[in-house]
Structure formats: structure tokens, C-alpha cells
Amino acid sequence: MKPSLELLMPAGSTNKMKLALEYGADAVYLGPPLFSLRARENHFNNLELNQAIADVHARGKKAYMTLNIFSRNRKLKPFSEAVVEFAKMKPDAFIMSDPGMASIARNLAPEIPIHLSVQANCMNWESVKFWKKSLGIERVILSRELSIYEITEIKQRVPDIELEAFVHGSICIAYSGRCLMSSYMDNRDANQGVCDNSCRESFKVFEKDYFIEDAKNNPGELYQIDEDEHGTYILNAKDLCMIEHLDKLVAAGVISFKVEGRTKSEFYAAMVARSYRGALDDVIAGRPINTEWSRSLDKLTNRGYHTAFMLENPGSTGQNYKASTQYQEQYKFLGYNDDTCEQALADGDVSIHVKNKIHLGQTVEVLRPGASPLVAKVISIQNQKGEFKDQVHSGSGIHRCHLDITQKIPPFALLITDLQSEAK
Ligand code: SF4
Structure with a gap:
């Protein structure tokens, strides 16, 4: 039997979770601020997490709990105590990236499946095999830097693994959050869930030239640095949007289609769920994807949409040099x-x-x-x-x-x- 396809939406709050489910999500992901990569604007305490997971299950849908920080030594003991309580909430899986924390969860809560977080940067089929064999990982959330071609090969080489891929939302300039920029600039560690989006800031140019060049590796390839009265945005990646290519991801073996954005608005939760629900239903029914669904995403503030590395290397077209977050506010x-x-x-x-x-x-x-x-x-x-x-x-x-x-x-x-x- 073919596995059913899943639209997986972020749940940054109970309200956003309910809207995402009402507008078509099959599953949501949510997590406790202390162990999840959304420590800010995440107001779930244990009581609310427990209630939220119960509410999701009452609707016949799934709730995955994100426990995907990279832990320092000092957090291991509190995590060992907390994970036992989290398991009692019966999430459908823990989403994890730190091998030490995943080992603890495997030992103390063996009944809860583990999905490998995108933060683990799983990029090849040998890595998938490694995680599956060493920790019994049931699902891998693929690195956002992969192409559809590479995803296809991973599924062919490791057919008995579930594949989840991000299809929409913000993209890091660094490998999925492996970034020290926020730490360096604002003393807020992205790998502890408190990134301040330093890469989206406007930077001032103090050089005479308004181009930069990697003369050693790409001689002659010039990256333009436009500066207006606000500055310049040389590290500001556009947002991922794969809505027109969901059929290709299905063919590659992806079964879960994940949307980024636990800190985004209720409008985002509803509109993105509605659009991807419509597009995924078109794919399931074997119809061409209605262009209405991608057009409706233009109603959301975004940094400009692109397909990241899925179809080809985006090069400089993957960047929005003009503005930070208010690229579109119609x-x-x-x-x-x-x-x-x-x-x-x-x-x-x-x-x-x-x-x-x-x-x-x-x-x-x-x-x-x-x-x-x-x-x-x-x-x-x-x-x-x-x-x-x-x-x-x-x-x-x-x-x-x-x-x-x-x-x-x-x-x-x-x-x-x-x-x-x-x-x-
Ligand atoms: S500063 Fe930018 S690239 Fe670094 S983790 Fe934050 S969003 Fe990602």
C-alpha cells in the first residue's frame, strides 16, 4: 500500500495550530522552548503542549514534537527528566538532531519514534543508513540544500525510510541553521533556538566598488551589492516555495511536505495550509496543480520565492538584495x-x-x-x-x-x- 501524503504545518501557538488544521494540515510540529529550535515567540508550556497534542489527535491528525537543539552538557540532565514527561503526551514522533539527546530519548522513551531533524543536515544515503541503523530513525527530514535528483537516489538506495522535505518558508544563508552569525553579532545562538535573523539585516558598504568577487573559485562572477538609504542585503536568501513542483517530490519518494514558520502569523498559517492543501489534493487526484494556489501565496509578505537547490543551483538568483522582510505587502x-x-x-x-x-x-x-x-x-x-x-x-x-x-x-x-x- 502506498503511504499517504502528509501536509505538515508549523504550530507556533495553539491559535496557529488550530488555523493550520482547519485550513488543511494533516499534521503539525510544535515543541517546548527549552529544547526546541524556536525558543523565542514560543509560548507552549508542558500543560499547553499536552492539550495541543490531545486536540490534534482528537481530530485524527498527527503532532510531532521538536526537540532539535544541539545540547550543551548542562542541558542533558534536565532533558533526561523532561523527555519522560514529553513521552507521556504521546506525540507521534520526536524531531531530533543531537545524537546524544536522541540516544537518551531512545533509551528513556523507546515507544516514541524519532524523526531526524533538518538541523542534522542529512545529505546522502549513507548518512540515512547510519541514522537508521544506529538510532532506529524512522523518518529523515531532508537537508534543504538537496536537489530532487539527490532525494530520488536516497529513496532508491534506502527504500525503507520515510522522507520529509521542506517545501515552503524561510531559508538560511548557512546550512540549515549551522550558523554562528547571530551568536557573533547579537550573542544569540541559532543552534539553541534563539537566532535573531542577523543575515536579514541591512549592511553598509564601505568599499569603493559595489561588486564582490570570489576571484579564486569563480573569477569574473560578480555579486552585486546595491546600497540604498537603508543599506544592502547581501546575505538575505529568498523564501523556498515548491508548490508548483509537489508532483516531482512525490515521484522522488517524499511523503511529508513540511512548511517552515512557527513564528509567523495566523494569516500565514491559514493561507499556506490552504494553498498547499489545494495543490497536494490536485497531485493526489492526478490533476495539474491549479495556478490559483501559487497565486494565493503572493498575498503573504515574503522575500521573493524560489526553489532553493531542488531544481538547480540558485546562484545569485536565490538572494533578495533589495529588502529584508517586506518584499511584498500587497x-x-x-x-x-x-x-x-x-x-x-x-x-x-x-x-x-x-x-x-x-x-x-x-x-x-x-x-x-x-x-x-x-x-x-x-x-x-x-x-x-x-x-x-x-x-x-x-x-x-x-x-x-x-x-x-x-x-x-x-x-x-x-x-x-x-x-x-x-x-x-
Ligand atoms: S542568522 Fe540567518 S543564516 Fe544564520 S541561523 Fe539565523 S536565519 Fe539562518
Whole structure:
């Protein structure tokens, strides 16, 4: 029997997890800040992790726990105590990169499968065999620097291993986080989960020339350094986007399609899950991938999309030299509904957590799980005391918006707006 294909989304918080699941994820990954490579903007304590995993299982989906730091000696003892508690939460696997920590998990929690984290930089079939034989790894999360050709060979050489590949999200300028830049510049160690994205900063050029050249290895190949009033972005890799090539990854033997971004917004969680769900369903049904899915990803802020090393070496086209994170902001995320908001309201009404300014008369797009977006105008806005407002801003809590449509708005709807139409 063919293994089923899995869309695996990040869960940086309970809200983002619920949105990702509602919009089509088959599985999520989440982890405790102390042992996971997302120590910042990760608010899961053990109680919440336990509840989140139970919620995912209640929906018949999977939850993988990231324990993928590279541990110093001092963290081994606390980890040995913690991993026993983590195992009681019954995650579907631990995602790990440190061989010492993985050995501890294997000994103290043998019932939980281990998936090899992308941080382990598994790049070839001998490495896959090594990890499988030495620690009984069931799945390898492939290094983001591999090509589809290399992935195909790994699967052919080691057919009894599950392969997971990143298909979307931020890319490091270094081998998947093996980077000291953040440590050096800001004393925050990427390998302990506290990277400060130093590579995305603007740098000033103090040389006379505005090109750099690796004269020894690539004589004549010039890398342009443009500097504007903000500086220059010579280390800023574009974002990975493989949505148009999922069929090729399936043919190569990948069964789990992973999205990066536990620190990204609720909008990102919903929109990326929705787009990749649609594309993966097209692949499963044997249809051409609808271009609507890749177009919808353009609504998210991104650094410019590319296919990293999957199809060919990206060279300088894999970099965004112009800007750091606001490469694209045509759409603004206004707010989202979840199970802490009022439900079962009148037609056209939606209760939302406000994330950006909403005002009367504004044209909004309503994203709905499993359905096409609706376009509507904001007719009225009320706070939780029932007072009417002309506009509300980020941080003002839950508000009820009445829109000029006659449909019921389902739970977990999102409101976004097109900034270009706003400007007209
Ligand atoms: S500084 Fe940049 S390259 Fe280094 S780990 Fe952080 S995101 Fe990756």
C-alpha cells in the first residue's frame, strides 16, 4: 500500500495550530522552548503542549514534537527528566538532531519514534543508513540544500525510510541553521533556538566598488551589492516555495511536505495550509496543480520565492538584495475568528481578534476553511460591550464586524484587505 501524503504545518501557538488544521494540515510540529529550535515567540508550556497534542489527535491528525537543539552538557540532565514527561503526551514522533539527546530519548522513551531533524543536515544515503541503523530513525527530514535528483537516489538506495522535505518558508544563508552569525553579532545562538535573523539585516558598504568577487573559485562572477538609504542585503536568501513542483517530490519518494514558520502569523498559517492543501489534493487526484494556489501565496509578505537547490543551483538568483522582510505587502491581515470568539452569529456577521486597522466602508476578503474567499464591505463594527466604532486597531481585542453579504461566516474565517484597492 502506498503511504499517504502528509501536509505538515508549523504550530507556533495553539491559535496557529488550530488555523493550520482547519485550513488543511494533516499534521503539525510544535515543541517546548527549552529544547526546541524556536525558543523565542514560543509560548507552549508542558500543560499547553499536552492539550495541543490531545486536540490534534482528537481530530485524527498527527503532532510531532521538536526537540532539535544541539545540547550543551548542562542541558542533558534536565532533558533526561523532561523527555519522560514529553513521552507521556504521546506525540507521534520526536524531531531530533543531537545524537546524544536522541540516544537518551531512545533509551528513556523507546515507544516514541524519532524523526531526524533538518538541523542534522542529512545529505546522502549513507548518512540515512547510519541514522537508521544506529538510532532506529524512522523518518529523515531532508537537508534543504538537496536537489530532487539527490532525494530520488536516497529513496532508491534506502527504500525503507520515510522522507520529509521542506517545501515552503524561510531559508538560511548557512546550512540549515549551522550558523554562528547571530551568536557573533547579537550573542544569540541559532543552534539553541534563539537566532535573531542577523543575515536579514541591512549592511553598509564601505568599499569603493559595489561588486564582490570570489576571484579564486569563480573569477569574473560578480555579486552585486546595491546600497540604498537603508543599506544592502547581501546575505538575505529568498523564501523556498515548491508548490508548483509537489508532483516531482512525490515521484522522488517524499511523503511529508513540511512548511517552515512557527513564528509567523495566523494569516500565514491559514493561507499556506490552504494553498498547499489545494495543490497536494490536485497531485493526489492526478490533476495539474491549479495556478490559483501559487497565486494565493503572493498575498503573504515574503522575500521573493524560489526553489532553493531542488531544481538547480540558485546562484545569485536565490538572494533578495533589495529588502529584508517586506518584499511584498500587497495584502494586510486584519483579523481572525477562532473558538474563543462568538459563533453562530447572524448572516454577514463575524467576531474576530483584530490584528490591524479595520474601518467602516473597507473592502475585505473573507478567507474560509474549505471554501472560496468572499469579497465584502464592512458595514458596522461593535466592541464586546456592544458599542459601535468607526474604526478599530491592532490590540483592541475581539470585535464583531457586520459585512454586506448574506452568507453565514464559518468559524476560523480570516479577514484580509488588498492595500492597492484601499489606496484608490
Ligand atoms: S542568522 Fe540567518 S543564516 Fe544564520 S541561523 Fe539565523 S536565519 Fe539562518
